[in-house]
Amino acid sequence: SNVVKDSDTLHIIHITAEMAPIAKVGGLADVVTGLARACLSRGHTVDIMLPFYECIQKDQMSELTLITSYDSFHDGKWVSTNAYHGTVTGIPVIFIEPSNHFFKGKSVYGGSYDEMEAYLFFSRACLEWMQAAFVQPDIIHVHEWQASAVPLLYWDMYHHLSLRKPRITLTIHNMEHYGECRQEQLSKCGLDGSVYATEDKAVDDRTIGHNPERLSLLKGGIVYSNAVVTVSPTYLKETLCSGWLASTLIKCHDKYIGILNGIDYAVWNPATDIFLPAKFNAKNLEGKRLCKYYLQKGLGLDLKGEETINRNDDVIDASVKVPMVVCITRLVAQKGLHLIIHAIKHVEKLGGQMIVLGKAPDRRVENEFKHLADLLNQGPNVRILLMYSEELSHMVYAAADIVLVPSMYEPCGLSQMIGMRYGAVPIVRKTGGLADTVFDIDDQSNQEMANGFVFEGIDERSLSWALDRAFYHYRENPDEWAGMVRKVMEIDNSWNNTAGKYIDVYNSVRVR
């Protein structure tokens, strides 16, 4: 293979609330696993530290061993804690299991414990473990607000104790979650919360009306980390222009950089994917047509279009071809809920088919989509599947002609990249990482990069216009479309392609 090996190798420890596939809620989980795997294959030493959630899928872990029993501080007491070592899809993981009630429950988030306090505990317990186990990595890579107390605890506590060598990189995957934390909560991990209640530390000038009682852990993390990364160049620009923490990021712009996420090609490969009944690649798309056929059949969708295709390739009447549009997403406001609902209706009107695979954490949103599902799932062209299913997601991407990502904002977005890898042409709203990965086919000035359909407005008409154009291309020019399918499949959005940028960041802050 053509994997780069770095001669000067580093030890990197990730501290994160999510990891694919055992504790995945969204893209964060995929990013941590994909980046870790890419760095491992370049010759670096990588560990991931993760809370030992009760809900973790243990069948995906191997060689689980208790490695350290130690105490970590919380709320005036020392809590006995176990660290286990295990391997998850080839990646070394250290699981932190406190003896209290933290991280118990049926899902990664939303247990009946105080989430802020649990992640403050976890952040300290990771550093405490490094100290107890005499482990000093070159880089501690923390993710999101959940691990943003680590840089504070490191520079104001553990660096004065025994940890000398590590330097800290923070990746911000989504700026909306800034980790609102009361002073007294921060104090529970052993820091003096009042010390951080200033604008040069953890109080943001925009959040919650300057209330010094309310800290932003993410802000503290930004201020205290050696390097701060966000997940696409366009999102970086957007975060400097408006929103929470913009002024902080402007002040920190020398250490703030945008690196586009990759996708994990070990997981997302239509040529080897174990979840697919038929495999395919850019040179042979027969398997993709079969996947579409099987999924339509399995979900009881109307088969007219595909049967015509299967029986006789040459006499397809373009007008009966049924484009399959898919949307695989958490159903939250960020993802453009009104546009997803509009797409369902508009695709039907255009004579296409649509599958939504999504989980709604909010009861009201769930009911709205349930209502739509009751209305439409009996019909021939729409399936709204309100669940989280990794397995089904592979099948849906493989069956898709078009992958829709109409987000209001999108730091990076993995769905459009996964879709492309599986031969689905993307339709996206021009925001964040979507703007960095999808370029409009009808833009004559950029035909070289052209790989999908892009719209800008947040109104229904803007989306309709993009869908209309996609359906037009699909139906009127099948050869052009087939060329586009091959083109999007051959774009290299792998971590191998972008992990080097993270290595450069690590090298720029490490201590030699």
Ligand code: ADP
């Ligand atoms: P976010 O991190 O905001 O959720 P991303 O596009 O970065 O958005 O990542 C979403 C990831 O989660 C993708 O891998 C997508 O395929 C997956 N995903 C989202 N919803 C579902 C679902 N209901 N079932 C299976 N996978 C899902």
